[in-house]
Amino acid sequence: MHVMHLALSIPQHALPGTLADEFGGAAVVAWGIAGLLALLLAGSLVTMSRLRAAMHRSEREQEKTLQRLIHRRDELEAALRSMVEGVLAVDTDGKLISLNAAAAKLLELTPPQAIGRAVAELIRNDALRQFIAESLDTDQVIETDIELPPDDEEGASPRMFEAQGSVLRDSESERIGSLIVLHNVTRLRRLEVVRRDFVTNASHEIKTPITAIKAAAETLLESANDDPQASEQFLRVITRQADRLGAIVEDLLSLARIEQDTEHERIVLEPRRLEEVLRVAAEACAARARDRDTAIDIDCAANLAATVNAPLLEQAVVNLIDNAIKYSPDGSSVRTSAKRVGTEIVLAVQDAGVGIAAEHLPRIFERFYRTDKARSRELGGTGLGLSIVKHIAIAHGGRVSVDSAPNRGSTFRIHIPANHA
Numbered sequence: 001m002h003v004m005h006l007a008l009s010i011p012q013h014a015l016p017g018t019l020a021d022e023f024g025g026a027a028v029v030a031w032g033i034a035g036l037l038a039l040l041l042a043g044s045l046v047t048m049s050r051l052r053a054a055m056h057r058s059e060r061e062q063e064k065t066l067q068r069l070i071h072r073r074d075e076l077e078a079a080l081r082s083m084v085e086g087v088l089a090v091d092t093d094g095k096l097i098s099l100n101a102a103a104a105k106l107l108e109l110t111p112p113q114a115i116g117r118a119v120a121e122l123i124r125n126d127a128l129r130q131f132i133a134e135s136l137d138t139d140q141v142i143e144t145d146i147e148l149p150p151d152d153e154e155g156a157s158p159r160m161f162e163a164q165g166s167v168l169r170d171s172e173s174e175r176i177g178s179l180i181v182l183h184n185v186t187r188l189r190r191l192e193v194v195r196r197d198f199v200t201n202a203s204h205e206i207k208t209p210i211t212a213i214k215a216a217a218e219t220l221l222e223s224a225n226d227d228p229q230a231s232e233q234f235l236r237v238i239t240r241q242a243d244r245l246g247a248i249v250e251d252l253l254s255l256a257r258i259e260q261d262t263e264h265e266r267i268v269l270e271p272r273r274l275e276e277v278l279r280v281a282a283e284a285c286a287a288r289a290r291d292r293d294t295a296i297d298i299d300c301a302a303n304l305a306a307t308v309n310a311p312l313l314e315q316a317v318v319n320l321i322d323n324a325i326k327y328s329p330d331g332s333s334v335r336t337s338a339k340r341v342g343t344e345i346v347l348a349v350q351d352a353g354v355g356i357a358a359e360h361l362p363r364i365f366e367r368f369y370r371t372d373k374a375r376s377r378e379l380g381g382t383g384l385g386l387s388i389v390k391h392i393a394i395a396h397g398g399r400v401s402v403d404s405a406p407n408r409g410s411t412f413r414i415h416i417p418a419n420h421a
């Protein structure tokens, strides 16, 4: 068996700090987790020479040293085993010296059979094989992103790993191979994509009214005194588009505030009667409802209470009532309700309006997602209303749901845990 395999199975004697002191840091290249592990592994090698020295001492001393070494080895193995990062050590010939449980799972390898074999045969992923070869070819710490096929736990898309490779040296500073650490960054990369898309969408949404304002202002400048009626029309366009711009910015700010406050647990929840929450929200929508000849009903037991942030929950219900009015014909009615269902309190806003086709339902709570952009804009929508509702539900430890069918109307629900009550 190769020397490094021995190194892993022979216990380590000193902690990295002590090792670095003793060997002036020359034993290993220390860098991040890879460096730390390189230190630990090199430590195991150092212990071999100590073991040899110990042979010449008394038997009792030998026994004590051995026990200590076994203990250290167990500690090192436990540390490697419990690491979520995949760690593998490869010798200069490209043969696998050692790997931890996470790496074995990731690369679908069985350690006893895999150790001692060439990684070129063992590892199916081309990019990772090439990365290991590159790492063996350089004294630098290198890193790259590697895509691995999906697994059941993380859904259907490929998993992204950040691979780091660093030099593995023995106690004489001789290079004995490379240490490869694989860190799962799938969630991080997904979040980066979401953030990038969001910036693109937000910029586009903001650009639209700005373009309209600019065009109207330029036309107005060119034909300033020609036609007072036309001038008034352009000024109205400018006012409407400026309002739109204001609404988008206001919704973006409120979304950011809710998300930040939730993250920092700054949302204050207090016991409140839900009938009051529904009534305040309905009153806030009364003028718009009157304009569309729409009635708003409230169905809630007078004593039903929950621990909530009333202003936020009211804002969520206002958004839902507002949509219910917007996406229903004049003369409709909107029903708001709150009741306890099992372990949850469910607030619902139901309309008999245009409804939503099934294909849109999974994405309807996403920022800027709209079934009909032109119609939403015409009705003064920002495309952020439902996303705000969702984040308010999350801020209460809850969730949202929707039932809808075209021309049959929609029911939007906010579910919050009843144990908050």
Ligand code: ADP
Residues within 6 Å of the ligand: 319, 323, 324, 327, 351, 353, 354, 355, 356, 364, 369, 370, 371, 372, 376, 377, 380, 381, 382, 383, 384, 385, 386, 387, 410
């Ligand atoms: P908007 O500002 O466009 O209304 P929202 O986030 O509030 O943005 O809603 C997103 C989209 O969901 C709307 O553009 C509309 O297509 C659809 N929608 C929301 N509520 C309803 C409803 N009650 N009935 C039908 N469609 C709705």
